[in-house]
Amino acid sequence: MSNKGSLTRQSVIDKSLQIFSVKGYYNASINDILEATGLTKGGFYGHFASKEDLWTAAYDKAVEIWKGIVFKGIREIDDPIERLAKTIENDLQDYIGSGVFDGGCFFFNNLVELSGQSAPLSGRILRGLEDFSRLLASWLAEADRKGMLRPGLDLKGIADFVVVSVNGAAALYSASRDPRILRETVMQLRSYLDHLKA
């Protein structure tokens, strides 16, 4: 049972997660990661086949981390609208606002850079965001079935709008480091959700 190797591998992923979140995919060099981990090229390429391979592993880990934060205590909330509001709050305050990743949102930062430069990598992120939007839309549908919403709403449009706003806030917070952005967005989205109610 040699776990020394997998320990090293994990530490490389953890460090690269931070570096990718700050510098993006292309601007983060293998040397940056070597410097942060104390490894050398030979050691590194024993664990990962390529830079893209490392990024993919980092992405998967980022998803894990993100889910743990954003969906914390969510399943216990019966009211689907409140569940949605709490998810937004978790995302902006506990994920973005708490410095989980140095560069802000790993996903969005990388998505913007990779759009139009690498369809495989950006497509992976995009699919994740779409899944998230679909989940939010299913909660809205649940609220609709329970008669909690005004009739005739575009539920998918609302879910997309939430995802759009949350990610926009994440990006502008990363750039400005102004916590007002996060607080304001949480409040405005809460008020926006309120006026959807029947």
Place this chain on the structure above:
Amino acid sequence: MSNKGSLTRQSVIDKSLQIFSVKGYYNASINDILEATGLTKGGFYGHFASKEDLWTAAYDKAVEIWKGIVFKGIREIDDPIERLAKTIENDLQDYIGSGVFDGGCFFFNNLVELSGQSAPLSGRILRGLEDFSRLLASWLAEADRKGMLRPGLDLKGIADFVVVSVNGAAALYSASRDPRILRETVMQLRSYLDHLKA
């Protein structure tokens, strides 16, 4: 009046605007720009002192283009809320959705990449966005003075939220190329603005 030179300079700026909007600052190479313009290094560096110098010139031109599109027919609108809604629509449909820049929004794409990598360049973009938000806030204040809004609203927070959402939509549209994103965001923001009214 030597205008051959300034013509070349302008064409370099125009081409680089597109390239920067797609690839961002670091991933766009001088060679990319030379290839697109047919120039060589010697010619290029006769017009621009550095890559950063070119980017700055491109940024200024992008601001010009953006203003021309987003504020078209805006001054004629008396109702400040309608003015705000129309500005959002112009931005998302005529600026983002009409392929003015190949990569979507020049400003936001570059902002995300440059955040935490170049304070001078990202700071310039950020200041532009803050100016925009302040302008929108002044329109909201105007509406407030005219008694059009519910009392006790956080006007700056609302303006920031609009900027956040518009830019989030721009980024997600660039990545997905799904025009629904733009249409939905325009509609949701319109409905959001409506419920602010007295």
Place this chain on the structure above:
DNA sequence: TGTTACAAACAGACCGGTCGGTATTATCTT
């Protein structure tokens, strides 16, 4: 328990190629 054998883990030099930028030289325009 000490020795041998083997594989996992890592080090560091090196590859072709690209990066932003410079210096020099040639070619236009006036």
Place this chain on the structure above:
DNA sequence: AAGATAATACCGACCGGTCTGTTTGTAACA
């Protein structure tokens, strides 16, 4: 002829990735 404009060749630094060789941990055997 003179000055603006552009072409060419080149620089050192860095890019992702490969290569060979050394160290280290571990298990089998005596």
